[in-house]
Amino acid sequence: MQVYLSGEIHTDWRERIGNGVAALGSDLNVRFDAPVTDHAASDDCGVAILGAEENKFWHDRKGAQVNAIRTRKGIADADVVVVRFGDKYKQWNAAFDAGYAAALGKSLIILQPAEHDHALKEVDAAALAVAREPGEVVEILRYVLTGTLPA
């Protein structure tokens, strides 16, 4: 099962999901993909590779389009797309990824604190699960692949 981990890049939620799955043993055939999570590299990749821009708008555009090469493939190849909303920043790219994945018919899991429930209601309505903690995502993946519920 191919899983794309989209969204918030400032906490260790991806590691927690990855480690949680790894701890369940090699029988659990899950491959993870994710965007580049180095914030500075992600912001500057366009100009670092393809040349500087005076205008910040095009600086951002160049970077966002290079990142889209990775993101689009990550979502297109995924069976399941997990989108994490944290408590900082606008996170419109996370919601954009969720919409993009929903339109492609991907199984969507949203990982969010309860305080965002109302603001995320349209996103959640397109999802197959709304989780609070990375461990719940691990349990979903285990159950979906093996039928085993948490002890």
Add this chain to the structure above:
Amino acid sequence: MQVYLSGEIHTDWRERIGNGVAALGSDLNVRFDAPVTDHAASDDCGVAILGAEENKFWHDRKGAQVNAIRTRKGIADADVVVVRFGDKYKQWNAAFDAGYAAALGKSLIILQPAEHDHALKEVDAAALAVAREPGEVVEILRYVLTGTLPA
């Protein structure tokens, strides 16, 4: 040309685009669609029609899914999807619509203040135009349909 006007529902930007297009005369064949813009009705439609929920999470879910009947058709039928980001609220549903429309290959126009440029860079990178004012959207529609530029 079918145009869906997604996003912010607290200012008169939809009216300004509609009036601007109407002022150009009936030659301009544009049909607009939009979500329900009555905030209270939009929040409560699910429970008002299908029965109350004790849990706010499911109250929201019921409403968001009823609204999705309209939103999905609006985007699916559109040639152009305009998504407006304002200066309040999380607006994740707007970004979700943008992602959804992008995945369906719709022509996307983002209408946003400059202060959001960096936060919206991934959304903008999927768009064919980033406008600042409703009048610019009117001019794009006029040009696209008639080839006429602003005087």
Add this chain to the structure above:
Amino acid sequence: MQVYLSGEIHTDWRERIGNGVAALGSDLNVRFDAPVTDHAASDDCGVAILGAEENKFWHDRKGAQVNAIRTRKGIADADVVVVRFGDKYKQWNAAFDAGYAAALGKSLIILQPAEHDHALKEVDAAALAVAREPGEVVEILRYVLTGTLPA
């Protein structure tokens, strides 16, 4: 908005939805389609037109395939598919239509008595609304098209 009314054919729920929408006035632009609801004609159409079959299995097959010409177009053309489950018969064709519509990405409304909730949970999980009474479907269509909630 094109609405396909699938499922149970022994009560007047289609008329109640049609009349309810008509009572709201001609502003409500809804076109309804449905399977042939004459049970005997529906069962025998294949052999009546294309010749008798000794074997009941092929008698049924011929009829089901002629009916599929209508059903497939009805679902393919629809924006919204309403599927009604009543309290008699197996109704596997209703559930089949729901699955077919879901896979095509149609907006699905399920109309069912509460006693079927557990048995229909997988069907309901693919729907945007679960209604109990035809009048609720009327209200959903009114709200989706006009933004007006029940008084």
Add this chain to the structure above:
Amino acid sequence: MQVYLSGEIHTDWRERIGNGVAALGSDLNVRFDAPVTDHAASDDCGVAILGAEENKFWHDRKGAQVNAIRTRKGIADADVVVVRFGDKYKQWNAAFDAGYAAALGKSLIILQPAEHDHALKEVDAAALAVAREPGEVVEILRYVLTGTLPA
């Protein structure tokens, strides 16, 4: 060849097909997938992982949506979808899966007792084979892969 075994979960028909294929030797390249067949786990997976619900309707919804992550992938990845109808329960999820698979253009085999022939005629009309016994499904898979008929 990827085969998804949908439907009835109270008899050993999946094992009989799996063993039958295995008995034909390793030349027969068939990979099977299926829903979680532990009835209790399947019913409770949503609340067991994501938290309890007071309302049984949402208890069921949460579980059905988690199960849908597995089911959708199973059907989407399949070349052949076998749907078994038994003699108990409503089995609307089985018919829903059949409709979903049909709309995706999957090759459909229905496994059913003769007593259900009339009620399943619309489902059967979308199938490439209607079998009575698991052994017939094994023979179909053998023939389709090797061209060998039963002795």
Add this chain to the structure above:
Amino acid sequence: MQVYLSGEIHTDWRERIGNGVAALGSDLNVRFDAPVTDHAASDDCGVAILGAEENKFWHDRKGAQVNAIRTRKGIADADVVVVRFGDKYKQWNAAFDAGYAAALGKSLIILQPAEHDHALKEVDAAALAVAREPGEVVEILRYVLTGTLPA
């Protein structure tokens, strides 16, 4: 309902279907399309418009491709594709159209004499009806649109 009448061009079967439907009154909303049925024009259209070819193979290619402009649109726009096999010629273009229509998910009706049943079994297996006479196609269209069976 849009109906494309493909295949044999040497008898009056299209007229018989058209007249039969017309005789049922204007309530029957059927629009017919068909290939060019003037055999000579169909064979020579390519070179007549785009210039002569010395090599008969390319003479034929040019014509077949011009005809494909009409055929592809006719099939793509159709809800129902009727393919008639007569008793002369190879009629591979008829079978090609049937395969093309089947892959697009069109509802297929095959009109054929019984003597071709064995040779057409793969084509018939993709169809929703196999008719013997044009009048049966008329009756199918009437039933599918109105639910009325032959008297």
Add this chain to the structure above:
Amino acid sequence: MQVYLSGEIHTDWRERIGNGVAALGSDLNVRFDAPVTDHAASDDCGVAILGAEENKFWHDRKGAQVNAIRTRKGIADADVVVVRFGDKYKQWNAAFDAGYAAALGKSLIILQPAEHDHALKEVDAAALAVAREPGEVVEILRYVLTGTLPA
């Protein structure tokens, strides 16, 4: 029949096709669409509407993306895409449109002088007709719609 006229914008070939079809009478149901053919407006539309750019590269990008709103819809809505290659300029946008239309399965007619035959061989290989003069395109449209060949 919806026809999109892509490519060269410096001669009157679109008028010649439009006039030629009009001269055949109103029975010929053809609707034409085309890109904006005012070269200066087409080059500057982006900055004229959305604000100047210092960098010519982004000046061009803004314009090309606004024009893409029209072009994409024109091709997506078309049954037939005619692409004209003239004897000046690089005309990569014409070839791009041809490739785009081919991938969408549109019927493609290429209008080109013989001197470009070798250079256009890959483009022509995806087309259903290669014409030399606008009048030939008129004749193709007449034949495809009415079955009538040139006198």
Add this chain to the structure above:
Amino acid sequence: MQVYLSGEIHTDWRERIGNGVAALGSDLNVRFDAPVTDHAASDDCGVAILGAEENKFWHDRKGAQVNAIRTRKGIADADVVVVRFGDKYKQWNAAFDAGYAAALGKSLIILQPAEHDHALKEVDAAALAVAREPGEVVEILRYVLTGTLPA
């Protein structure tokens, strides 16, 4: 490269292509698939597995549908579909496969004697190559994979 070899089953053309490719060495990464070529098994598979039919029409239907499980997968998985027309029988299934493959956008190679050129012109017009001998198909595969032309 996945190649499906459809059509005539009474000569050794599949072996000649397979051997020809094998003789070029293991660098040529081609996997072949084909229908069941045992004529008797192919005709009787339906009734042999699923039970006898009194009516020959349904005998044939059952077999054709079981064979379709293999054929559909073979074409769907293929990059290239080769369809061979021989000098006997109606071969409508071959033309049906060609149409089915064309509608799916598969690269089509037709293998046919010159005497069939006129009758196959519509089929050939959808193909990327028309070959006379199996050896030409081998050379096409070699060239397409390695860029090497016949000595």
Add this chain to the structure above:
Amino acid sequence: MQVYLSGEIHTDWRERIGNGVAALGSDLNVRFDAPVTDHAASDDCGVAILGAEENKFWHDRKGAQVNAIRTRKGIADADVVVVRFGDKYKQWNAAFDAGYAAALGKSLIILQPAEHDHALKEVDAAALAVAREPGEVVEILRYVLTGTLPA
């Protein structure tokens, strides 16, 4: 990641990209595909395999269609399509490939000298990156796969 290298065949840009990626070590999982780059073989493959043509137009057609077997698969299988425009020839096949890839939703990188910027503006507007040197394409691939920027 599967990368198709389309366009100009007279300089060593493909080798430079291939070597650049290889130099980064085997961790970089990139598979390259490309058209046949032997100009003479590419021009003559059709007639060399399938027989001579007197008319140069059909000589070219035969070759272009054989090459299309490779090109279509190359683009269809690719995650990323790089299209190189050089300073000679018409290069309409390169622009055609870009349009074809864009319509399929492939991530597009255009590699071009600055002198072509204006002429390529419509092509570039559909791309996620415009590079000047093969080394920049290598850096994009490295970043997209590993998140590492140039030193």
